[in-house]
Amino acid sequence: MSKTPLTVRGAEKLREELNQLKGTDRPAVIKAIAEARAHGDLKENAEYHAAREQQGFIEGRIAEIESKLSNAQVIDVTALPATGKVVFGVTVVLSDEADGTEKTYQIVGEDEADIKAGRVSVQSPIARALIGKEEGDVVDVQAPGGQRAYEIVEVRYE
Known part of the structure; x- marks a missing residue:
């Protein structure tokens, strides 16, 4: 795979989003899953299914950002x-x-x-x-x- 050009500001924004997802969003959704799981029957538990879906989106975005950063060629125009x-x-x-x-x-x-x-x-x-x-x-x-x-x-x- 070829390197994708990225400005310094663009790389910083991606790293900030990655830190937000890993440090705040991921732990919050894990906590929400645990709370929903404590409510009992998972088949008809809408909170549980919503939290699992949110977890899927977060994990997908984390993987996407990590891939972009690993394939990025950061160019400092200054x-x-x-x-x-x-x-x-x-x-x-x-x-x-x-x-x-x-x-x-x-x-x-x-x-x-x-x-x-x-x-x-x-x-x-x-x-x-x-x-x-x-x-x-x-x-x-x-x-x-x-x-x-x-x-x-x-x-x-x-």
Whole structure:
């Protein structure tokens, strides 16, 4: 399996979630199962079945996060040389060629993507169009609304 790129912030968030699941959520659901089991007949015990289902979700998420972290290549963009080239983890300021509006995006891993927060997945069409380009370049992006042209105004390594 190939390594999946992840920013330092993304890796920290996954570790925080993993600690929450292992340290708080897992013990709470184990306690809930024990309490429900004490109520007697397990066949018709809705609390028991709900707690077991919750336990399954928690264990599945723990396994998923551990797998992601073990296959992650954590990239600290602040340690990269600031060459003005668009690479994974950088923040890019774009100017729309059609109307001059500016947009700012950070290129992040799939799990970190949040378009409302300005973080786009490295797999997204806009990120794929930007990777390898430099400040001043104009890139064409095939967006859902059609072809768009953006000028790369600034590349920040933050």
